[in-house]
Structures are given as C-alpha cells and as structure tokens.
Amino acid sequence: MSTDQCCVVSCDRPLDLEYWDTQYQHNTTGWDLGQVSPPLKSYVDTVSDKNIAILIPGCGNTYEAEYLLEQGFTNVSVIDIAPTLVAGLQTKFGNNPNITIICGDFFEHKGQYDLIIEQTFFCALPPSLRQKYVWKMHQLLAKNGLLAGLLFNRTFEVSPPFGGSKEEYEKLFQQAFHLQQIEIATNSIAPRAGSELFIEFKKNSDLLVSLYEFEGITCNGCMNTVSTAFMNIEEVKNVSMSTDFSEVVLVSTSEIPLTQLQALVSYDEKYKIKKQ
Numbered sequence: 001m002s003t004d005q006c007c008v009v010s011c012d013r014p015l016d017l018e019y020w021d022t023q024y025q026h027n028t029t030g031w032d033l034g035q036v037s038p039p040l041k042s043y044v045d046t047v048s049d050k051n052i053a054i055l056i057p058g059c060g061n062t063y064e065a066e067y068l069l070e071q072g073f074t075n076v077s078v079i080d081i082a083p084t085l086v087a088g089l090q091t092k093f094g095n096n097p098n099i100t101i102i103c104g105d106f107f108e109h110k111g112q113y114d115l116i117i118e119q120t121f122f123c124a125l126p127p128s129l130r131q132k133y134v135w136k137m138h139q140l141l142a143k144n145g146l147l148a149g150l151l152f153n154r155t156f157e158v159s160p161p162f163g164g165s166k167e168e169y170e171k172l173f174q175q176a177f178h179l180q181q182i183e184i185a186t187n188s189i190a191p192r193a194g195s196e197l198f199i200e201f202k203k204n205s206d207l208l209v210s211l212y213e214f215e216g217i218t219c220n221g222c223m224n225t226v227s228t229a230f231m232n233i234e235e236v237k238n239v240s241m242s243t244d245f246s247e248v249v250l251v252s253t254s255e256i257p258l259t260q261l262q263a264l265v266s267y268d269e270k271y272k273i274k275k276q
C-alpha cells in the first residue's frame with residue numbers, strides 16, 4: 001500500500017475511537033512507516049537535553065518513541081485513542097520507566113511538555129478540529145515549549161489523511177506560536193519526498209489562546225464578517241474559525257470578556273458564542 005494513502009476506506013463516518021481501532025484490528029495501517037521518520041530522527045539528534053518532557057500524540061506504533069528511548073531520553077509520553085494499538089505498545093515497551101503510554105483522546109489530555117512531536121496526527125484529524133489542535137498544543141506546552149514534526153504540503157483525493165499547505169498552516173498557527181521553521185523536509189521517505197513540511201513552532205508564552213464554540217454561521221462571507229469584527233479588537237492578534245464554523249480560536253494579549261464578543265455578534269440573533 002502506498003504510504004501516501006493513510007487508509008483503505010473513504011471516511012464518511014466519524015474518525016473516532018471505533019474507526020481508528022478498526023484500522024489496527026484489520027491491519028489497515030498504510031500510514032505506518034515501520035521505521036522512525038528520517039526528518040524526525042535528524043531532529044531528535046539535535047536535542048541535547050535528554051530529560052525534557054516529550055509527548056507524541058496519535059502515536060501509532062511510535063518508532064519515534066523507540067528511537068528517543070534508544071538515544072537515552074528519560075521522559076517520553078505517548079497517547080493514542082485506539083485501545084488495540086495501545087495494548088500492543090504496552091507489551092512492546094514492557095515496564096520501561098522512561099515511557100508513559102496513555103490510551104485516550106489527545107483533546108482531553110492534561111500535562112505540560114517541553115516538546116511535542118507531530119507525525120501524521122494532525123492530518124488524521126478532521127480539518128474542522130484544526131483550531132482546537134492549535135489551542136490544545138498551546139495549552140500542553142510548557143513556557144517556550146516546541147511543537148516539532150511534519151505536516152503535509154499537499155492535498156489528498158481520499159481522506160484521511162487530510163492535507164494542507166504552508167500558507168494555511170502559517171495563518172492557523174501564527175501569533176500563538178513563533179514559526180521558527182516551516183520548510184519542505186529534505187530527507188523524507190521516497191513516497192513523501194517534497195510533500196512534507198518540517199515544522200518547529202515555539203509556543204508564544206506572551207499571548208493567550210482561547211477557544212470558543214460558535215453557532216449560527218453557515219457561509220464563508222458571514223465567517224469573514226465575524227472574524228474581522230473580532231480581529232478589530234485591539235488586544236486580538238489572530239482569529240481563526242473552523243471549517244464547519246463551530247469553533248473559533250482567538251489569540252490575544254489579554255482575556256477578552258465573553259460579553260464583549262457576544263455584543264459584537266448580537267446583530268444576528270442566530271449567532272451564539274461561548275467559551276470552551
């Protein structure tokens with residue numbers, strides 16, 4: 001199976017625990033490289049402090065964690081939603097004290113990490129969760145923590161994986177993170193050559209990242225009007241709304257009172273906003 005094609009089925013059902021567990025039960029894991037991804041291997045080789053707290057979300061078979069442990073890293077956590085996969089990881093890593101294996105939903109996870117490694121997790125999520133991903137990554141990173149890894153710089157006919165572009169990622173992550181690196185990876189595996197961006201984003205600890213649920217928007221025009229209204233608030237540095245218009249992330253220098261946001265959208269009685 002091509003490693004560019006994440007799954008053998010087209011996804012018209014929720015990408016939930018059941019969906020992912022089924023992929024592991026049936027071995028339909030076309031995304032699995034069977035080895036540490038070369039750009040990540042190169043990156044790990046540059047990290048000198050072996051005691052930093054590292055998280056790998058949507059870890060899959062996590063050759064990256066294996067490599068980190070081989071290199072002497074002492075504080076590696078991995079999380080995945082698929083119980084079948086996680087049971088296998090527990091057997092694979094045994095009682096190694098340097099790794100914590102968590103079966104659960106990344107978006108429910110609590111913790112503080114110096115480094116979070118991205119490897120085909122972002123692209124496995126429905127695009128409507130991208131704003132929530134930015135918010136959650138910002139929350140899970142310690143002061144000046146890093147999000148590093150690979151994002152696809154292409155689209156796909158069958159999803160997942162869900163693709164994207166450098167421009168889209170820049171708009172999505174800007175202000176919440178300092179985009180230290182976002183360049184085509186030079187040593188991707190052959191089927192992904194030229195189509196993945198290596199990213200290193202540093203948490204912007206000076207700004208607040210807040211996620212809101214939004215109701216009532218049904219088109220891009222209305223989304224732009226609402227986004228512009230929020231962007232015009234002096235303290236707001238970036239606004240990004242999800243593709244299904246149900247969530248909006250605000251990056252700001254201080255907390256924006258919910259009442260202020262509600263007042264700004266009160267011209268349409270269908271619009272409702274509340275904080276997550």
Ligand SMILES: C[S@@+](CC[C@H](N)C(=O)[O-])C[C@H]1O[C@@H](n2cnc3c(N)ncnc32)[C@H](O)[C@@H]1O
Nearest residue numbers: 020031058059060080081082105106119120124
């Ligand atoms: C495309 S696979 C990538 C696995 C691994 N990173 C790799 O490259 O081999 C996506 C992984 O994310 C996991 N996943 C999907 N949604 C998740 C969520 N909300 N929380 C945690 N894991 C999730 C799936 O179970 C699956 O293992």
